[in-house]
Amino acid sequence: MDLTQFLVGAQSLDHTLREQAQTALRNAEEANLPVFLVSLVTELANDLKPAESRQMAGLILKNTMTSKDEEKRRRLESQWMALDASTKTAVKNQVLQTLESNTKEARLTAAQVCARIAAIELPVHQWDDLIPTLLRYISTAKSDFQKEATLTCLGYICEETDAEILQKQSNEILTAVVQGMRKEEPNMDIRYTATRALYNSLEFVRGNMENENERNYLMGQVCEGTQATDVRVREAAMQCLSKIVTLYYDKLKPYMQALFGVTLEAVRKDEQRIGLQGIEFWSSMCDVEIELIQEEDGRGCEFYVKGALKHLVEVVTECLTKQSEDPDEWNLATAAGTCLCLVAQTVEDEVVPHVLPFVSKNINHTEWRHREAATLAFGSILDGPSTGLLQSVVEQAVPMMLSHMADEKTLVKDTTTWTIGRIADLHPQCIVEKYLKPVLETMVKALSDKSNVASKACWSIQNIANYWEDDDENRSTYPLSEVFQVLVQALLATIDRDDASDDNLRAAAYEALNALLTSSAQDCRELVKQLVPVLLVRLDKTFGMAQASGTDRQEQLTVQGLLCGALQVVARKLGEEVLPFADNMMQMFLRVLASRTSGVQEESLMAVSAVASAVGKNFEKYMQAFSPFLFLGLKNYPEYQVCKVAVGVVNDIAAALGPQLAPFCDDIMTILLENLRALELDRDVKPVIIACFGDIALNIGGLFEKYLPVVMNVVDQAGKTKVPENDEEMVDYLNTLRENICEAYTGILMGLKTDKPDAFMPYVGRVLEFIQMISKDAKIDEGVFRACVGVIGDLANVFGKKAAPMMAQEFIQRMVINAQQSQDEQTRDAGQWAFDQLREIGS
Numbered sequence: 001m002d003l004t005q006f007l008v009g010a011q012s013l014d015h016t017l018r019e020q021a022q023t024a025l026r027n028a029e030e031a032n033l034p035v036f037l038v039s040l041v042t043e044l045a046n047d048l049k050p051a052e053s054r055q056m057a058g059l060i061l062k063n064t065m066t067s068k069d070e071e072k073r074r075r076l077e078s079q080w081m082a083l084d085a086s087t088k089t090a091v092k093n094q095v096l097q098t099l100e101s102n103t104k105e106a107r108l109t110a111a112q113v114c115a116r117i118a119a120i121e122l123p124v125h126q127w128d129d130l131i132p133t134l135l136r137y138i139s140t141a142k143s144d145f146q147k148e149a150t151l152t153c154l155g156y157i158c159e160e161t162d163a164e165i166l167q168k169q170s171n172e173i174l175t176a177v178v179q180g181m182r183k184e185e186p187n188m189d190i191r192y193t194a195t196r197a198l199y200n201s202l203e204f205v206r207g208n209m210e211n212e213n214e215r216n217y218l219m220g221q222v223c224e225g226t227q228a229t230d231v232r233v234r235e236a237a238m239q240c241l242s243k244i245v246t247l248y249y250d251k252l253k254p255y256m257q258a259l260f261g262v263t264l265e266a267v268r269k270d271e272q273r274i275g276l277q278g279i280e281f282w283s284s285m286c287d288v289e290i291e292l293i294q295e296e297d298g299r300g301c302e303f304y305v306k307g308a309l310k311h312l313v314e315v316v317t318e319c320l321t322k323q324s325e326d327p328d329e330w331n332l333a334t335a336a337g338t339c340l341c342l343v344a345q346t347v348e349d350e351v352v353p354h355v356l357p358f359v360s361k362n363i364n365h366t367e368w369r370h371r372e373a374a375t376l377a378f379g380s381i382l383d384g385p386s387t388g389l390l391q392s393v394v395e396q397a398v399p400m401m402l403s404h405m406a407d408e409k410t411l412v413k414d415t416t417t418w419t420i421g422r423i424a425d426l427h428p429q430c431i432v433e434k435y436l437k438p439v440l441e442t443m444v445k446a447l448s449d450k451s452n453v454a455s456k457a458c459w460s461i462q463n464i465a466n467y468w469e470d471d472d473e474n475r476s477t478y479p480l481s482e483v484f485q486v487l488v489q490a491l492l493a494t495i496d497r498d499d500a501s502d503d504n505l506r507a508a509a510y511e512a513l514n515a516l517l518t519s520s521a522q523d524c525r526e527l528v529k530q531l532v533p534v535l536l537v538r539l540d541k542t543f544g545m546a547q548a549s550g551t552d553r554q555e556q557l558t559v560q561g562l563l564c565g566a567l568q569v570v571a572r573k574l575g576e577e578v579l580p581f582a583d584n585m586m587q588m589f590l591r592v593l594a595s596r597t598s599g600v601q602e603e604s605l606m607a608v609s610a611v612a613s614a615v616g617k618n619f620e621k622y623m624q625a626f627s628p629f630l631f632l633g634l635k636n637y638p639e640y641q642v643c644k645v646a647v648g649v650v651n652d653i654a655a656a657l658g659p660q661l662a663p664f665c666d667d668i669m670t671i672l673l674e675n676l677r678a679l680e681l682d683r684d685v686k687p688v689i690i691a692c693f694g695d696i697a698l699n700i701g702g703l704f705e706k707y708l709p710v711v712m713n714v715v716d717q718a719g720k721t722k723v724p725e726n727d728e729e730m731v732d733y734l735n736t737l738r739e740n741i742c743e744a745y746t747g748i749l750m751g752l753k754t755d756k757p758d759a760f761m762p763y764v765g766r767v768l769e770f771i772q773m774i775s776k777d778a779k780i781d782e783g784v785f786r787a788c789v790g791v792i793g794d795l796a797n798v799f800g801k802k803a804a805p806m807m808a809q810e811f812i813q814r815m816v817i818n819a820q821q822s823q824d825e826q827t828r829d830a831g832q833w834a835f836d837q838l839r840e841i842g843s
Contacts, residue, residue: 003028003039007053007060025060033079034087037061044106044113045094051105058098058109061091065116071638071680077120092117092127099149100142107149115156122157122165131157131169138176144187151180151190155197163204170204174218177201181221188230195225195236202243209248219244219255226262231271238266238277245284249292253302260308264315272332279319279335282312286342293346305346313354316340320373321362323411337376344384352389355381363400368409375404375412379419382426394423394430398439405442410450417446417456424463432467432479440464440483447494447509451502454494458508461487465515478521485527487516492534501555510562514569525574532570532581539563539588557600560592564603571610578614585611586622593629602645605633609649612656619656627664634671640682643675647688654699662703665696669707676714683733690718691740694747702755704748712763715744719770725779735781738774742787749794757798764795768806775811786827789819793834796841804841812838 009021029036043049043057065080067073080088095117098110114130121127134150134157141147154173158166166173179185180194208214222244225237241259245252252259259281266278285305292301305312319336344351355377362374378397382390401423404416420439424431431439439460446457468478480487491513500506520528542563545556567585571578578585585607592604608626612619630653633646650668654661661668672689675681693711697704719741723730745767752760771788774780792812795803806812816838819831 003043003057004049004053007043007056008050010056011052029064033064034083037064037083038087038090041091041094041098041113044110045098045101047101047103047106051103054103055105055109058106058113062109062113062116065120069638080117080120081124088117096133096137099137099153100146101149102145104145107145108152111149111153111156114153115160118157119160122161131166131173135172135176138180144190147180148187148189148193151177151193151197155193155200158197158200158204166201166204167207170201170207173201174198174205174208178218178221181225183224183228188228188233191225191228192230192232192236195222195233195240198222199236199240199243202240202247206248209251215251216254223255223258223262226266231274234266234270234274235277238263238274238281242277242281242284245281245288249285249288249302250300252304256302256304260311264311267315267319267332275319275332276330276335279316279332279339282308282316283335283339283342286339286346289346290342305343306350309343309347309350309354312343313340313351313358316343317355317358317373317377320376321369323369323372325411333373333376337380340377340380341383344381346384348384349386349389351381352385352393356393368407368412371404371407372409372412372415375401375415375419379415379422382419382422387427387429390427391430394427395434398423398430398435402435402438402442405446410453413446413449413453414456417443417453417460421456421460421463424460424467428464428467431464436464436479437483440487444486444490447490451497451499451505454497455503455505455508458491458494458505458512461491462508462512462515465512465519468519469515475521477523478519480516480519481521481523484516484520484524488513488527488531491516506559507562510566514566517566517569517573520573525577528570528573529577532567532574532578532585535563535567535570536581536584536588539567539592543591557595557597560595561600561603564589564592564600564607568603568607568610571607571614575614576616578611579618582611582615582618582622586626590625590629596632601633601636601639601642605630605642605645605649609652612649612653616656617658617660619653620660623653623657623664627667631667631671634668634675637675637678637681640685643681644685644688647672647685647692650692651695654696658699659701659703661696661700665700665703665707668696669711673710673714676718684736686718687733687737687740690715690737691743691747694744694751696747697744697751698747699751701751702759704751705756705759708748708759708763711744711748712766715741716763716766716770719773735784738781738784739787741770742784742791745791746787746794749791749798753798761799761802764799764803764806767791767795768809768812771815772809772811775815782822782824782827785815786819786822786824786830789815789827789830789834792816793830793837796834796837801841807838807841 006021006024009017010025012018012021028039040057040061044054044061046054065076067076092114095110095114098106099114101107101110118127118130122130131154134154137150138147138154141150154177158173177194177197180190181198182191185191185194205218208218222237222240225233226241228234228237241263263278263281267275270278282305289301289303289305292298316336316339319332320340321333322331323333324331340351340355344355359374359378362370363378365371365374382394398420401416401420405413407413407416420431420443424439443457443460443464447454449457465480468480491509494500494509495506495513497505500509517528517531539560542556542560545552545559567588571585589604589608589611592600593608595601611622630646630649633642633649636642636646650672672692675689676686693707693715697707718737721734721737723734725731749760771791774784774788792807792815796807816831816834819827820835822828822831
């Protein structure tokens with residue numbers, strides 16, 4: 001095999017030649033992987049070979065160890081670890097050797113391969129001499145490009161490898177990186193690469209940041225980088241500052257005066273790409289301070305944004321006038337708008353007097369850039385300040401916004417529509433009570449405008465409809481009733497636009513339609529019913545859509561998913577009145593499910609779930625045809641969201657069918673129990689499955705008895721799960737798991753209560769052990785605590801005086817009393833209910 005020829009051929013524009021080359025490379029890989037890998041790295045390291053073949057060899061080599069698909073990535077990493085030591089050593093040695101190559105493409109590709117191997121081996125304490133070797137390469141580099149390539153490699157390793165693994169070598173890594181960053185370094189490629197490496201290593205230099213001298217030196221180097229003559233170095237240094245804000249906010253005080261000047265000057269005077277990073281610095285600052293204010297009641301917050309508010313708003317609003325004609329381009333104006341939104345959320349009412357003068361001055365400016373900037377500024381401060389402060393201002397602004405919808409400039413109309421949508425979302429009373437008719441008329445007209453404007457008009461209509469989302473569903477009429485049909489027809493016409501695929505317009509129109517249907521009153525019910533056959537005809541037509549390309553297929557799936565979503569909303573709205581349409585709906589949903597495509601599978605499963613909830617026991621006739629698709633969804637480990645939705649469908653079908661679900665329960669329970677044992681299934685699905693056991697038991701009653709031993713054993717094991725206390729994500733998972741375990745207990749207890757209550761008695765001790773374990777948790781989650789108290793009440797309710805001796809335990813009495821005295825209303829209610837149940841049995 002002429003490897004070079006195939007590597008070049010694999011990049012050919014000639015389809016046949018490219019296919020032949022790719023097939024030959026795959027065959028070589030499958031025939032003898034170790035030989036193939038050594039051949040690739042030999043090609044990569046050979047300075048006599050063409051740059052394109054060397055680069056391709058490196059990329060293929062890297063791709064034998066990684067994948068975007070997590071399951072495949074784990075498999076490829078295991079495959080690498082299983083190789084014999086001589087093969088791995090040969091690959092690693094030649095990869096390191098390639099860092100000295102004269103060919104840039106080969107050096108940079110070798111750096112990527114090296115980082116990928118490091119990400120696999122360093123966590124298991126292999127290739128421990130890699131970092132010292134790279135640091136030696138940097139200090140003894142034979143050339144600038146070897147030093148640059150090695151710093152690049154080090155940066156990639158810092159990016160790909162867990163920070164804890166590199167912690168021990170942080171001093172050495174930081175020394176090498178900062179050495180390359182110094183302003184005395186004449187080679188700007190090295191200085192840039194070193195600054196990028198610092199960006200990737202910031203997570204594991206906390207120890208250095210705790211040391212004042214080291215921190216001062218590091219911050220000095222970064223600030224000097226922001227003044228470099230090379231724009232790449234300035235940009236990378238500014239990116240470092242934004243990341244430092246996020247990671248080391250508590251260390252910033254001595255440097256804030258300097259950082260204030262550096263960042264705002266970058267926005268005012270430097271190139272756009274640097275100005276963007278200056279704005280990003282303040283956006284990151286807002287993110288940190290918002291979190292401290294909201295989650296820590298302001299503890300630890302230095303209120304830097306508030307201190308810089310006057311000057312920051314001046315700079316940001318000036319940037320708003322530097323728009324691009326392309327609304328999709330990320331530029332100074334769009335970045336400034338995002339930053340201003342965050343500033344408003346951070347300082348709340350205090351932003352208003354700083355921004356309103358700019359709005360007043362420019363809102364009717366003769367130059368469109370100023371009109372658009374003023375509109376964007378106003379829209380950006382709607383979230384944060386109180387409604388009381390903004391109400392009169394918003395009321396005055398709405399007529400102005402409506403007049404701007406006639407502006408000759410599309411970007412002005414686009415931003416105005418977005419601002420109206422924000423008002424409808426955040427301050428809806430103003431529109432609903434004073435301007436509903438003119439706003440709706442203007443938004444309907446905007447549905448015929450350019451796709452970007454029409455998409456935001458859909459969002460505005462959606463937000464207006466959402467105002468009544470949580471109102472009494474049985475209300476006879478509501479303010480949208482008289483325009484309901486007009487709005488529905490306008491949205492359907494928007495969905496049919498030739499450019500509906502642009503700017504997310506079709507999806508936005510369906511979202512607005514769904515919100516309208518959800519909010520509708522009784523006097524709109526006949527119109528909602530009339531919409532069902534219309535939507536079904538549209539869904540039927542999607543099966544005949546032309547599919548000349550992958551894009552066409554994706555378009556078909558998108559439309560099917562949106563229609564399933566709309567029919568789901570209709571089914572939930574109409575309830576049992578959807579029964580005359582149920583046969584046709586199920587027929588269509590089963591056709592969609594037959595495509596077995598994840599995105600549309602979720603929507604169609606949820607639509608089936610809505611039909612089941614609506615028609616109740618009448619759903620039984622569909623189970624024979626539907627159950628194979630339900631089982632496929634439950635077994636879909638790779639697309640875990642589909643699996644999670646399928647579990648939700650089981651809940652709804654169980655509620656609809658009750659004991660009529662029994663013929664399908666053996667299969668469902670077997671799959672769910674297998675899922676809990678499956679290591680490859682995403683862990684977030686497992687708590688949902690455990691709660692599902694409770695739903696099944698609640699609805700099939702005593703028929704659940706035969707599943708009780710295995711289910712209680714599984715739930716008992718889940719209850720013993722431990723996680724690291726310092727891992728917030730895992731602690732959240734544990735709380736979700738525990739809450740769902742309590743839901744399972746409640747469902748099983750209530751399900752067995754009528755026919756087979758004594759079947760649960762052997763497990764009461766285990767349940768109380770679980771609750772007692774949680775009662776000892778000093779950081780007990782409120783939701784978990786409330787759920788446990790609920791289970792205590794359930795046990796007393798189901799077993800009555802039989803449970804009295806067990807319920808008299810001190811920890812149970814203490815939990816119930818604490819619940820009654822809780823500041824959380826729901827917890828107090830749970831505590832009172834449990835107390836009443838205990839009093840009934842004399843405990």
